[in-house]
Amino acid sequence: MTITFQLTIGVMLALGFAVTAHAQTKPGTVLLTGASQGHGLAFAEDYAARGWRVIATARTPSTATELQALAKKYPKLTIEELDVTDFKQVDALAAKYKGTAIDVLNLNGAINSFRVGVEAFGPLDPERLNEILNTNVTAQLHIAEAFLEHVAASEQKKIAAMSAVGGSITNTRNPTAPAYRASKAALNMLMRAYGEQVKVRGVAVLVIAPGTVDVYNYMALADISQVPERYRRQIELKVLAPRSAIGSMIDLIDKLTIADIDKFHQWDGKILPW
Numbered sequence: 518m519t520i521t522f523q524l525t526i527g528v529m530l531a532l533g534f535a536v537t538a539h540a541q542t543k544p545g546t547v548l549l550t551g552a553s554q555g556h557g558l559a560f561a562e563d564y565a566a567r568g569w570r571v572i573a574t575a576r577t578p579s580t581a582t583e584l585q586a587l588a589k590k591y592p593k594l595t596i597e598e599l600d601v602t603d604f605k606q607v608d609a610l611a612a613k614y615k616g617t618a619i620d621v622l623n624l625n626g627a628i629n630s631f632r633v634g635v636e637a638f639g640p641l642d643p644e645r646l647n648e649i650l651n652t653n654v655t656a657q658l659h660i661a662e663a664f665l666e667h668v669a670a671s672e673q674k675k676i677a678a679m680s681a682v683g684g685s686i687t688n689t690r691n692p693t694a695p696a697y698r699a700s701k702a703a704l705n706m707l708m709r710a711y712g713e714q715v716k717v718r719g720v721a722v723l724v725i726a727p728g729t730v731d732v733y734n735y736m737a738l739a740d741i742s743q744v745p746e747r748y749r750r751q752i753e754l755k756v757l758a759p760r761s762a763i764g765s766m767i768d769l770i771d772k773l774t775i776a777d778i779d780k781f782h783q784w785d786g787k788i789l790p791w
């Protein structure tokens with residue numbers, strides 16, 4: 518195995534190929550939710566740059582201008598409309614792609630309340646709690662189930678659920694964003710159990726905490742006063758993950774297998790307590 522690998526590298530070097538630092542799985546097909554902005558947009562860009570076929574879904578494609586620009590740049594990137602909470606739309610998309618093998622189903626699109634308005638106790642708005650749970654938990658499982666056959670028919674067979682460090686019950690230190698935290702803790706359990714259900718199909722359901730990734734490259738700015746307050750604080754606390762964290766997660770998803778479904782993975786490969 519080692520000899521074959523070394524020979525392959527040697528042949529590639531002799532032929533003048535650039536050998537990248539990370540081992541990459543053969544490009545496949547990825548379906549992303551929430552690809553209009555943030556991490557989802559960055560995943561779409563990085564998967565496309567690696568030669569993957571990208572089915573990039575967005576709630577409102579007409580306003581997703583950066584995603585549209587990516588589709589112009591990368592012919593293998595297709596934009597599809599998808600509100601993850603519209604179960605009929607999810608089912609219709611699954612039917613449209615019936616017979617298409619999807620190597621990686623990246624469950625990324627969710628209500629990230631740290632970005633769109635942090636909810637709080639005192640009292641916690643029950644409607645907002647239900648909305649967050651419906652989007653971040655119920656809808657995620659529905660998509661996973663709707664696309665199970667597509668994933669099972671692929672070579673790589675991965676479902677990657679984007680959780681959050683805030684979903685770790687063990688690590689909870691403050692009461693901020695309880696609905697968001699609860700949604701990610703529930704997502705963890707649901708995906709952990711679903712992983713047990715579908716492993717017989719060869720499908721690996723992976724739970725990954727992306728951290729806050731510097732998708733806007735704020736850390737590269739010379740003048741930190743240009744950085745929005747929340748990100749500035751994260752830079753100061755040294756908890757903002759670099760833009761390269763998206764590529765690290767693609768590598769991590771490539772690497773992880775059914776043997777890893779019992780762990781809560783952080784973007785850098787660290788294992789978090791549940």
Ligand SMILES: NC(=O)c1ccc[n+]([C@@H]2O[C@H](COP(=O)([O-])OP(=O)(O)OC[C@H]3O[C@@H](n4cnc5c(N)ncnc54)[C@H](OP(=O)(O)O)[C@@H]3O)[C@@H](O)[C@H]2O)c1
Pocket residue numbers: 550551552553554555556557575576577599600601602624625626627628629631632633652679680681682726727728729730
């Ligand atoms: N950034 C962080 O700090 C952080 C940390 C840990 C985990 N995460 C997780 O990583 C994932 C991406 O986060 P992010 O930072 O990229 O968040 P973001 O910038 O707020 O983007 C969220 C994405 O999800 C989409 N979305 C929200 N509700 C949707 C729905 N009902 N149907 C379809 N798409 C929907 C949004 O679409 P619209 O453009 O239409 O709103 C957007 O594309 C989330 O699961 C989040 O919980 C993020």
